[in-house]
Amino acid sequence: MSQNSLINNDFQRDDLYCAFLENLPIAAAIVDREMKYLLTSQRWLSELGLEGQEIIGRSHKELFRQFYEPLAEAYQYCLVAAVELCVEERFQQADGKKGWRQWTLRPWCSSAGVVNGVMLVAEDVTDRKQAELALRHSEERYRFLMTATSEIIWDTKAEGEFVSKQPGWSAYTGQTFEELKGWGWLNAVHPDDQSHTAEVWAQAVASQTLYKVEHRLRRYDGEYRYMIVKSMPILNADGSIREWIGVHRDITEHKQAQEAMFRLAAIVESSEDAIMSKTLDSVIASWNFGAERLFGYTAQEAIGQPVTILIPGDRINEEAQIIEKLKRGERVDHFETLRQHKDGKLIEISLTISPVKDASGKIIGASTIAREIGARKQAEEAFFRLAAIVESSEDAIISKTLNGVIVSWNFGAERLFGYTAQEAIGQPMTMLVPADHINEEPQILEKLRRGERVDHFETVRQRKDGTLIDISLTISPVKDSTGKIIGASKIARDISARKQAEAALQESEAQLRQKATDLETTLLELKRTQTQLVQNEKMSSLGQLVAGVAHEINNPVNFIYANLNPANQYIHDLLELLQLYQQHYPSPASEIQVKSEEIDLEFLVEDLPKLLCSMEVGADRIKKIVLSLRNFSRMDEAEMKSVNIHEGIDSTLMILQNRLKAKQDHPAIEVVKNYGNLPLVECYAGQLNQVFMNIISNAIDALEEPHQLCRFQEIGQKTSEIQIYTQMVGSDHVQIRFVDNGPGIPEAVQKRLCDPFFTTKPVGKGTGLGMSISYQIVTEKHGGSLQCHSIPGQGAEFVIQIPIRQSQQTASKHSYLHIFDRHYFEPED
Numbered sequence: 001m002s003q004n005s006l007i008n009n010d011f012q013r014d015d016l017y018c019a020f021l022e023n024l025p026i027a028a029a030i031v032d033r034e035m036k037y038l039l040t041s042q043r044w045l046s047e048l049g050l051e052g053q054e055i056i057g058r059s060h061k062e063l064f065r066q067f068y069e070p071l072a073e074a075y076q077y078c079l080v081a082a083v084e085l086c087v088e089e090r091f092q093q094a095d096g097k098k099g100w101r102q103w104t105l106r107p108w109c110s111s112a113g114v115v116n117g118v119m120l121v122a123e124d125v126t127d128r129k130q131a132e133l134a135l136r137h138s139e140e141r142y143r144f145l146m147t148a149t150s151e152i153i154w155d156t157k158a159e160g161e162f163v164s165k166q167p168g169w170s171a172y173t174g175q176t177f178e179e180l181k182g183w184g185w186l187n188a189v190h191p192d193d194q195s196h197t198a199e200v201w202a203q204a205v206a207s208q209t210l211y212k213v214e215h216r217l218r219r220y221d222g223e224y225r226y227m228i229v230k231s232m233p234i235l236n237a238d239g240s241i242r243e244w245i246g247v248h249r250d251i252t253e254h255k256q257a258q259e260a261m262f263r264l265a266a267i268v269e270s271s272e273d274a275i276m277s278k279t280l281d282s283v284i285a286s287w288n289f290g291a292e293r294l295f296g297y298t299a300q301e302a303i304g305q306p307v308t309i310l311i312p313g314d315r316i317n318e319e320a321q322i323i324e325k326l327k328r329g330e331r332v333d334h335f336e337t338l339r340q341h342k343d344g345k346l347i348e349i350s351l352t353i354s355p356v357k358d359a360s361g362k363i364i365g366a367s368t369i370a371r372e373i374g375a376r377k378q379a380e381e382a383f384f385r386l387a388a389i390v391e392s393s394e395d396a397i398i399s400k401t402l403n404g405v406i407v408s409w410n411f412g413a414e415r416l417f418g419y420t421a422q423e424a425i426g427q428p429m430t431m432l433v434p435a436d437h438i439n440e441e442p443q444i445l446e447k448l449r450r451g452e453r454v455d456h457f458e459t460v461r462q463r464k465d466g467t468l469i470d471i472s473l474t475i476s477p478v479k480d481s482t483g484k485i486i487g488a489s490k491i492a493r494d495i496s497a498r499k500q501a502e503a504a505l506q507e508s509e510a511q512l513r514q515k516a517t518d519l520e521t522t523l524l525e526l527k528r529t530q531t532q533l534v535q536n537e538k539m540s541s542l543g544q545l546v547a548g549v550a551h552e553i554n555n556p557v558n559f560i561y562a563n564l565n566p567a568n569q570y571i572h573d574l575l576e577l578l579q580l581y582q583q584h585y586p587s588p589a590s591e592i593q594v595k596s597e598e599i600d601l602e603f604l605v606e607d608l609p610k611l612l613c614s615m616e617v618g619a620d621r622i623k624k625i626v627l628s629l630r631n632f633s634r635m636d637e638a639e640m641k642s643v644n645i646h647e648g649i650d651s652t653l654m655i656l657q658n659r660l661k662a663k664q665d666h667p668a669i670e671v672v673k674n675y676g677n678l679p680l681v682e683c684y685a686g687q688l689n690q691v692f693m694n695i696i697s698n699a700i701d702a703l704e705e706p707h708q709l710c711r712f713q714e715i716g717q718k719t720s721e722i723q724i725y726t727q728m729v730g731s732d733h734v735q736i737r738f739v740d741n742g743p744g745i746p747e748a749v750q751k752r753l754c755d756p757f758f759t760t761k762p763v764g765k766g767t768g769l770g771m772s773i774s775y776q777i778v779t780e781k782h783g784g785s786l787q788c789h790s791i792p793g794q795g796a797e798f799v800i801q802i803p804i805r806q807s808q809q810t811a812s813k814h815s816y817l818h819i820f821d822r823h824y825f826e827p828e829d
Contacts, residue, residue, distance in 0.1 A: 019334055023350060023371055025273045030108065032117040033079060035060045036451065038483060043272075048122060052386050054476070056483045057451045060120075071103055075118060078105045082115050088125065088207075099126035132210050136232040152248035158233075158241040160201050163664075172248070174220030190216035190224050197229075208233050208241055214255075217248065226252040274349075274370040277356060280327065282307045282319055285365060294349075294372055296342030310339045312346060326355045326366045336373065348374050396471075396492040399478065402449060404429045404441055407487065416471075416494055418464030432461045434468060448477045448488045458495065470496045560615075568612050575605055640806060642680035645688075645734065649673075649724060652692040659700050666704050669720040676727035678734050682805050687777045694770040695738050695798045696722065702742035702796065729801060733784075736800045744792040753788060778802065 024041035027048065031037055036059045045051045048064070055063060060071070074087045084106045093099040104121040152168040162169075162185055165177045173180070173188040180187075186194050193215035204211035211231040216224040231246030268275045274291035278284050284307055287299040295302070295310055302309075311319060315338060322332055332353040338346050349370045356365040390397050396413035400406050406429055409421040417424075417432055430441055437460055444454055454475040460468050471492045478487040581588075588596075653660070653671060662668035703720040725737040745753070753771045778786045784802030 023334065023352075025271055025369070025371070027122040029120045029122075030117060031060060031120060033115075035075060035118075038117065044122065047124070054479060054489075056479045057477060057485060058453065062453060071105070074103070074105055078107055078118050079115055082107045082109070088129075088209075093126070099124060100129040101125065132232070135210075136234075151250075152227075154246050154248070156244045156246070158205070158243065160205065160244065169248075172220065173218060188218045190218070192216075204231070204233075205241065208235070208239075211244065211246065214251075225250050226255050271369075275367070276302075276370075277365055277367045278307050279365045280323060280363070282323060291370070294341075294347065294370060295339070301342075312338055312340050322353060322366075326353065327363060329355055329363060331355070339370065347372055396490075398424075398429075398490045398492065399487055400429050400490065401487045402445060402485065404445060413492070416463075416469070416492060417461070423464075434460055434462045437461075444475060445488075448475065449485060451477055451485060453477065461492070469494055470499045564612065564615060568609075571608060571612065575608070578605070640682055640684055642682045643685040645678055645681050645683075645726060645736065646675050648685060648689045649692055649726075649736070652689055652696060655693070656696055656700065659697075667720060669700060669703055669722060672721060672723045674723060674725045676725070678726055678728065679804060681734055681802065683782055683802065684777070687781060688802075691774040691777050691800065692736075694774045695800075698770070699738060699740040699742065699796070699798075702745075703740060705743065732805070733801055733803050737797060739795065739797045741795040744794055745788065745790040745796050746792055750788055750790060782806070 021039065022042050024043060027041060027043040027046075029037055029040040029044045036057055037055050040050075040055065045053075045055075050063070071087055074085045077083075078085050084104070087103045087105070089101055089103070090098050091101050102123045102125045104123070106119045106121075107115045108117055108119050110116050152172050154162070154166045154169050155164070157163050161183060162177075162181045166180060166185075169180060169185065170176065175184070175188055178184075186198065189197055197213055197215050200213040201211060211229070211233075213229050215227060215229065217227045218224050227248045228251050229246060229248050231244045233241040234243050234245060236242045268286075268288045271288060271290050272293075274294040275286075275288045276284060276291050277286040284302050284305050287297070287302040291302065292298055297305075297309075308316060308319060318337060322335075325332060332351060335351040335353070337349065337351060339349050341347055350373050352369045354367050355363045356367055358364050391410050393410060393412045394415070396416040397408075397410045398406060398413050399408040406424050406427055409419070409424040413424065414420055430438060433441055440459060444457075447454060454473060457473040457475070459471065459473060461471050462468055472495045474491045476489050477485045478489055480486050660669045660671060699722050703722070719741075721741050723737075723739040725735075725739070727735050729735045775786050778784045778800055782802040783806065784800060787799040787801075788796065789799070790796035
């Protein structure tokens with residue numbers, strides 16, 4: 001083959017390659033390992049708003065900072081694991097509404113098998129997401145109607161555990177409720193599919209979206225059947241998942257056929273191009289939405305009609321030629337022609353037509369993809385409009401070679417620098433650079449050669465008359481069709497006015513900074529005052545409420561408790577009398593005998609004393625709770641009094657007992673009390689109890705938090721524990737320590753624990769006042785200290801130290817140097 005032939009073949013491949021990218025019906029791009037663009041389709045540029053921009057060699061992060069973060073992790077994983085991934089994100093559409101976009105990432109490899117980058121496909125899936133939302137509402141509304149279906153209907157808790165009987169599941173798999181509850185249902189899934197099923201489920205739970213997976217499920221007779229599984233989350237008002245409703249449908253018999261049909265139907269129906277099929281008699285057999293959009297005919301109007309309804313009269317002979325090629329098994333690629341809209345308007349289109357064969361290989365028709373190419377011509381017009389915009393811009397827009405030689409110069413550049421285009425083009429860019437900035441140009445050129453962009457670089461340049469001007473430079477590399485960097489485009493903007501404004505602003509900043517400092521000091525004092533007022537009102541209201549509830553419960557409980565012993569004696573006497581009747585009248589009347597059997601007299605006689613005993617235990621439990629509530633509120637001890645500290649701690653633990661018990665999502669929290677021998681302590685008992693409540697509640701929250709991220713098998717492997725120590729410190733102070741084995745507290749959080757309104761809890765769960773109020777109660781009300789010692793991962797310890805007698809404090813409250821996590825704070829006056 002001659003050299004000329006090789007060159008012609010290369011040109012032909014380039015043309016086909018460009019045409020392929022131009023007409024690729026999806027938004028696709030290829031990037032390297034640094035996420036820099038190597039290739040893109042025309043659809044990528046139009047759908048992502050990049051038309052008219054040169055993006056080859058630029059990074060995705062640079063162009064789409066708002067779209068980069070959702071892709072970063074998936075992108076890195078795709079490179080490392082060499083697997084295909086899909087990521088969905090929210091974005092703002094042109095009309096201002098929120099939409100959904102799906103990014104598909106697929107690794108591409110060199111001939112040696114090395115992953116060199118990723119292929120990206122962007123797809124607007126807003127309609128699909130909206131449909132999923134509608135489906136979720138529909139399933140929630142009609143869930144009870146679905147019980148009549150032959151499919152397996154099931155429901156689980158938020159994490160995917162079965163907690164109630166599943167008749168449909170048990171009937172199909174043969175599993176009993178004891179076998180399937182919790183995560184036992186996974187045992188019915190084929191072992192090879194269990195890992196994938198769990199992974200897809202975890203992704204659905206994390207994203208709160210449709211759970212859809214296919215796996216093999218073991219039927220009651222031992223045969224594994226292919227199932228398609230769909231489930232939608234039912235949400236609580238706060239957006240968290242309440243439960244899942246799901247369906248298993250057996251697709252074993254038609255799996256492969258249905259997969260092919262659904263995949264093809266989805267591609268055809270979602271395509272923006274017109275995709276249709278016809279018989280060899282040129283009769284339209286199928287018609288997608290793209291065809292309806294392009295030609296104006298609905299599917300009902302088009303199917304069954306001759307394809308000539310789309311062909312202008314002067315091109316009617318084209319159809320016969322196309323049919324003749326199809327009968328020979330030939331394909332028609334990118335045939336540019338005219339077709340006619342329903343309203344008579346002519347449309348410029350590109351046709352790709354392929355023969356369709358039946359199972360025996362016989363040609364029975366053709367499939368046609370028609371794409372409107374008017375947009376391409378509009379793009380050409382847009383290019384000329386862009387050139388006009390550049391020329392009319394007030395900013396200086398210049399291009400240069402990699403040697404720093406000017407090759408283009410707009411009117412904005414002429415106005416800014418004073419040189420005409422004839423004077424500037426062909427000259428070195430350094431003629432605009434002052435001598436003391438001459439080293440900047442080589443550095444900029446070096447960055448451009450690496451494909452990097454220079455954004456808003458503020459510097460000084462020189463006009464033709466020698467005057468200096470402050471400018472902001474934005475410089476981007478320019479690439480040829482192969483991606484090679486051949487030069488740079490530069491936008492220069494005069495920022496002299498802004499610089500003058502900044503100088504004036506800096507003069508006033510010093511005065512404003514002092515005012516801000518004064519305001520910050522005032523605000524801190526206001527926050528402290530507000531915190532104290534909130535605490536006073538909270539403790540007053542809480543004490544009244546708790547004391548009132550305790551009083552109202554105490555009276556009826558005392559009545560019940562007082563009457564249990566007489567009731568027990570009466571019933572005991574009646575049962576003895578009944579035994580005497582049975583001894584002296586062993587053969588009672590038939591009516592009595594029937595009644596005895598009806599009420600199960602033997603069981604009644606045995607169980608009734610047990611019942612009374614249980615009632616007595618319950619009443620005693622209520623009395624203890626009431627006593628704990630009264631001890632906690634201390635409504636009768638508003639003034640400072642000498643109290644038993646241990647009683648206050650025990651009352652607090654009694655009130656929090658329900659949170660300490662084991663629950664489905666976390667094990668019980670064990671409380672270990674290591675009480676020393678303490679005297680009575682002079683204090684505000686109710687307020688000190690509030691401190692105990694805040695610290696123990698926070699410890700419980702810290703111990704529960706890790707279990708919220710664990711699967712149920714992991715829960716219970718580590719014992720959750722709170723230890724409470726009390727002891728004397730010297731002869732005049734007592735120390736109370738609360739130690740948990742939770743995840744600990746980061747150092748940055750420790751420093752702010754006592755700041756008013758600071759909280760790490762979710763919105764609606766914490767106010768940020770608990771520890772601040774506790775700190776004030778201990779330090780200001782009792783002249784003590786509150787300390788926190790914690791190493792992340794090794795639990796946390798809170799230490800309270802207060803004097804036994806307040807009269808022993810000889811200095812004012814402002815003289816105390818309060819210690820908090822080894823950081824010292826001097827209270828302000």
